Amino acid sequence: MKVVALVSGGKDSCYAMMKCLQYGHEIVALANLLPADDALDELNSYMYQTVGHQIVVSYAKCMGLPLFRRRIQGSTRHHGLSYSITPGDEVEDLFILLSEVKRKIPSVTAVSSGAIASDYQRLRVESVCSRLGLVSLAYLWKLNQSLLLQEMIKNGIMAITVKVAVMGLDPEKHLGKELSSLEHHLHKLNELYGVNICGEGGEYETLTLDCPLFKNARVVLDEYQVVLHSTNPISPVGILHPSKFHLEQKMENGISLEVSDLVYEVLGGNCPQSCETMSMLSDGSSILVKADNQKIEISKTKKDNTLSLSCWLQNLSGASTGLQTDLELVLTKIELELTECGYSWENLLYIHLYIADMNKFSEANETYVRFITQNKCRFGVPSRSTVELPLSKIGLGLAYMEVLVAADTMKTVLHVQSISGWAPSCIGPYSQATLHKGILYMAGQLGLDPPTMSLCTGGATSELEQALKNSQAVADCFNCSISTSTLLFVMYCSETLVTSDLISVEERAKIFLEEMKINGSDTKSSSLVVDPLFLYILVPDLPKRALVEVKPILYVPGDVETSTDQVVVTIVSSQSSWGFKHESWHSECVQKCVIPGRLCTAILSVSQTQAVKICSTLPHLDLTDKSITEDLMDGIAKFCIYVLDSVLLEAYFSWDDVKSFRIYVRADVNISHTTLSLIYNRVFSEFAELNTTRRTTNDQIFNIIPVLGSGRSARCVDNILTCEIFARKA
Numbered sequence: 001m002k003v004v005a006l007v008s009g010g011k012d013s014c015y016a017m018m019k020c021l022q023y024g025h026e027i028v029a030l031a032n033l034l035p036a037d038d039a040l041d042e043l044n045s046y047m048y049q050t051v052g053h054q055i056v057v058s059y060a061k062c063m064g065l066p067l068f069r070r071r072i073q074g075s076t077r078h079h080g081l082s083y084s085i086t087p088g089d090e091v092e093d094l095f096i097l098l099s100e101v102k103r104k105i106p107s108v109t110a111v112s113s114g115a116i117a118s119d120y121q122r123l124r125v126e127s128v129c130s131r132l133g134l135v136s137l138a139y140l141w142k143l144n145q146s147l148l149l150q151e152m153i154k155n156g157i158m159a160i161t162v163k164v165a166v167m168g169l170d171p172e173k174h175l176g177k178e179l180s181s182l183e184h185h186l187h188k189l190n191e192l193y194g195v196n197i198c199g200e201g202g203e204y205e206t207l208t209l210d211c212p213l214f215k216n217a218r219v220v221l222d223e224y225q226v227v228l229h230s231t232n233p234i235s236p237v238g239i240l241h242p243s244k245f246h247l248e249q250k251m252e253n254g255i256s257l258e259v260s261d262l263v264y265e266v267l268g269g270n271c272p273q274s275c276e277t278m279s280m281l282s283d284g285s286s287i288l289v290k291a292d293n294q295k296i297e298i299s300k301t302k303k304d305n306t307l308s309l310s311c312w313l314q315n316l317s318g319a320s321t322g323l324q325t326d327l328e329l330v331l332t333k334i335e336l337e338l339t340e341c342g343y344s345w346e347n348l349l350y351i352h353l354y355i356a357d358m359n360k361f362s363e364a365n366e367t368y369v370r371f372i373t374q375n376k377c378r379f380g381v382p383s384r385s386t387v388e389l390p391l392s393k394i395g396l397g398l399a400y401m402e403v404l405v406a407a408d409t410m411k412t413v414l415h416v417q418s419i420s421g422w423a424p425s426c427i428g429p430y431s432q433a434t435l436h437k438g439i440l441y442m443a444g445q446l447g448l449d450p451p452t453m454s455l456c457t458g459g460a461t462s463e464l465e466q467a468l469k470n471s472q473a474v475a476d477c478f479n480c481s482i483s484t485s486t487l488l489f490v491m492y493c494s495e496t497l498v499t500s501d502l503i504s505v506e507e508r509a510k511i512f513l514e515e516m517k518i519n520g521s522d523t524k525s526s527s528l529v530v531d532p533l534f535l536y537i538l539v540p541d542l543p544k545r546a547l548v549e550v551k552p553i554l555y556v557p558g559d560v561e562t563s564t565d566q567v568v569v570t571i572v573s574s575q576s577s578w579g580f581k582h583e584s585w586h587s588e589c590v591q592k593c594v595i596p597g598r599l600c601t602a603i604l605s606v607s608q609t610q611a612v613k614i615c616s617t618l619p620h621l622d623l624t625d626k627s628i629t630e631d632l633m634d635g636i637a638k639f640c641i642y643v644l645d646s647v648l649l650e651a652y653f654s655w656d657d658v659k660s661f662r663i664y665v666r667a668d669v670n671i672s673h674t675t676l677s678l679i680y681n682r683v684f685s686e687f688a689e690l691n692t693t694r695r696t697t698n699d700q701i702f703n704i705i706p707v708l709g710s711g712r713s714a715r716c717v718d719n720i721l722t723c724e725i726f727a728r729k730a
Contacts, residue, residue: 003137004029004068004101005112005415006094007124008049009056011159011179012114012198014142014208015152019139019421023451027213029066029105029113032056033090041227041239042163046076046120047090049512050274052162052207055219058247060262061107063212066488068104070097070266081119083127084375090658095128099268102132102725107458111134115180115418116143117200126417130374135427142473145198153180159206160221162240164197165230166203169323171238175226178267179206183511207240217247258424283531294321294397296333297677301701302341303659304730306349307405310703313397315587315676318396324367327399330534331371334403343405346374350384350441352402354705358388358541364399365428372429383432385444385551387492388541393667394706395674402703404441404660411436414477421725423473424448432474438598439728440478440485440554444492446471446546460493460501460547461508467550468512478556483516485554486532487593487601488724492539492549495708499715505548506714530555533593533603535724537664538709538717553726555595579688580642591712592647600651600727603712604643605719606636628669628720633676637683640723645687648727655726660701664722667706678705 001330003025007013009032017027035051042051050072061724072093078086086092102108113131115138118297122138129136140148152159154360159179164171168189174182189195195203210218223244229236249368295314300307311330338344353370355364374381382403391400415431416422425430426443433442445462448470456466471482487507496524511531542549589610592602606614611632618635640663648654665676680702709717 001025001110001135001137002028003110003112004031004098004105004108005057005060006114007032007051007056007067007115009059009162010049010115010208011152011157011206011208012400013112014114014159014211014213015148015155015157016112016114016138016140018155019451020137021213023139025110025112025137027063027065027070028108028699029101030063030295030551031068031101031111032059033070033072033093036073039243040074042128043072044076044721045072045090047094047124048072049205051205052242055207055209055245057263058217058245059214061247061500062217062219064216064262065264065582066105066264067102067370068097068098068264073708077719078579081123082378083124085131089408091124091128093549094124097266098128098132098134098265102134104264106600108134108589110137112137112139112420113418114140116139116140116148116198117147117196117357122416122418127374132173136418136425137148138420141416141418141420142422144197145200146190149179149183149186149197153183153657156210156212157208158218160210160240161204161577162207163238165237166196166201167193167235169204169235170202171236172227175238175240176206176221176224186425207242210507210544215250215371217249218246220248221245239396242574249339259591294326294329296329298333298337299701300337300341300702303656305348305407305658307343307407308701309334309405309662310400310402310701312391312673312709315392315395315397315561323355323357324400326397327355327364327367329397330399330401331367334401335371338405341405343407345376346378346409347404347405347410348372348377349406349436350404351382353384353386354389354391354400355386356388356391356396356398358543359387360398360543361543363629368643369429374429377429378600379409379411380434381429381431383434383441383443384414385549386541386543386690387444387549388486388708390540390667390708393673394665394676394704396706400705404434406707412478416664419451420454421451423450423470424453425450433478435478435556435687438535438555438557440475440480440552440556442471442474442552444551445474446548446549448540448544455544455546460497461504463546464491464548464550465509465512467548468509471550471552472516475552475554478554480554480556482552482554483513484529484600485556486552487555487595487599488533488535488553488603489532490551490553490724491536491714492542492551493536493714493717494539494542494545494547495538497538497547499621502714502717503528506534506536527558528555528595530595531593533591533601534712535603536709536711536714537707539707553601555599561636578638578642579617580639580685585613586643586646589641590647592651596649598729599650600653600725601724602641602644602647602725604647605711605716605722606640607716607719611636611720627665628671630671630675633669633671634679634683636720638677638686638723641683641687644723644725646693648725651700651726651727653729658725659728660724660726661701661704662705662724664705664710664724666708666709666718666720669720673704673706675707680704695715
């Protein structure tokens with residue numbers, strides 16, 4: 001990509017440019033914001049370093065690149081962590097500056113910044129990039145600061161301190177010193193006082209005088225003054241004011257251009273209307289689409305403080321109206337349902353987006369962002385996973401969505417849009433993870449190499465390992481470990497994988513997680529160690545033609561939820577339903593993960609062999625020809641409800657605690673979605689009638705999802721169906 005680099009003069013912005021080159025990008029321009037008054041060295045800004053701004057203008061000649069500069073007109077007016085457009089805020093100066101760069105150099109597609117740990121700065125850069133249709137590159141994000149400083153020095157960043165503001169750094173002694181001479185001292189201050197080694201807490205600021213990017217000349221500081229801002233004896237604050245400097249030409253690369261030939265002053269106080277509105281998205285509710293050949297279906301249930309909604313299309317004629325039209329219908333219907341329930345898109349926690357053709361993934365995203373935007377989600381955009389499913393094989397349209405909605409907005413969302421070495425970015429309005437009341441819903445993770453956003457090579461096991469590493473990088477932000485906090489791993493696997501590949505994926509996943517525990521990666525988790533469940537789903541395709549997509553759900557208890565004492569609940573024993581009685585082989589079908597008194601998740605699979613045993617329990621069924629009839633599916637449904645009910649009872653849960661219930665059905669059973677829905681509705685109704693002595697409900701949400709195969713093990717994904725339930729106490 002062609003990149004404009006934000007430069008403050010500091011070491012971080014310069015090294016970020018070097019990382020851009022390392023990953024194959026091209027720096028085509030520089031951009032800098034400076035005080036409106038040249039006499040000022042520093043502004044009271046949370047966003048911009050301005051100390052040493054007098055020298056930054058020389059970077060144009062040092063690098064032989066155009067430098068766009070703007071004098072800061074605004075101030076800090078929007079104090080929230082996530083930024084929204086605020087007239088008069090200093091962030092709008094950055095927007096105007098980059099708007100001009102894009103106007104003068106239309107080929108620019110990305111912006112580089114030196115953000116390491118500041119969400120405040122990163123989110124504002126991402127906000128501006130989003131408005132301008134640019135990609136944010138933050139290759140220093142989340143890097144270990146100790147190793148990062150060593151890298152900078154080793155790779156030729158020659159920078160001096162121009163501000164000190166922390167105990168242990170003396171203006172008279174340490175200003176003007178090269179980083180290489182202070183490295184040991186900074187590590188010592190980190191050990192003594194927790195000082196950020198790279199100065200991310202404002203402990204110090206630097207000015208780069210030379211680096212490998214400066215092909216034409218280096219900066220030589222001839223004279224400077226030390227200006228004290230505070231004489232506090234414990235932590236005095238001082239800055240270095242450059243009073244005289246010159247450029248020392250590098251003879252082998254020297255050029256004769258004057259600095260003024262490469263510097264552009266960006267004026268103006270108002271951004272063009274076209275720039276201001278170019279990324280504003282249309283309101284999805286205004287879209288009107290026809291559904292002559294399709295019937296919109298929706299199921300919903302409200303349990304305590306959460307609402308589960310699913311929406312799909314029944315294809316009545318078999319004719320396709322196109323993915324865009326189908327997805328518009330689904331999104332419009334969900335938006336209307338949310339409004340009727342008193343909610344909006346900002347209440348969403350998680351979205352499962354199922355599409356019939358992954359070749360239309362870009363088209364699906366374009367439609368998605370017309371409805372769900374950052375502006376509509378004040379408390380953070382929901383997390384999301386997307387897979388291709390054989391929807392048409394059971395009579396569905398081209399798009400199917402499940403959404404999980406919270407009545408409250410007490411959620412923590414991690415949405416990093418910058419490309420970095422940390423974890424894959426989420427450039428669109430979907431986040432890496434959403435934490436709500438102790439449950440961390442993580443977006444589907446692919447085996448992407450974060451800095452390049454390309455699938456790693458080496459096949460399915462390599463992708464799986466990278467996806468798990470990416471999952472752990474996200475989990476680190478919530479102080480937990482995927483090896484000890486995960487309740488359930490849903491492993492979506494491409495149909496291109498043969499059985500041996502699937503087995504290798506399963507074996508590698510277990511080894512990788514065990515290695516994490518042995519290596520101490522689980523020290524960030526709570527004292528509670530969860531033994532996770534695994535669910536393998538075989539699908540036609542995944543985004544980017546990936547072979548594996550990992551979707552973890554983690555338990556991240558807060559301070560008030562750390563107790564694991566069992567909550568005593570009085571529940572009347574289940575009556576014998578439909579003639580079933582417990583048999584030893586039932587346990588072969590199901591696995592569960594229980595946090596006593598809090599959570600219960602279970603996976604139940606029914607194979608062809610187990611279907612035969614169900615037939616023997618229900619003599620009216622016949623499986624002699626091995627065909628899957630509606631009667632057999634009715635019997636299997638009764639068996640699933642019976643066994644899952646037993647699991648819930650044993651864990652002191654009821655169906656009223658169930659927040660989600662997915663039924664993954666092999667699409668080649670040749671039974672329509674409509675028929676399957678009728679079967680499960682009927683079975684739940686019968687179950688409620690049979691168990692009148694305790695609280696049950698026939699108003700139970702369930703989502704029937706067509707797949708190519710499913711199972712609790714990758715060794716057996718040819719089950720007729722697999723059920724996944726997630727229950728939680730209020």
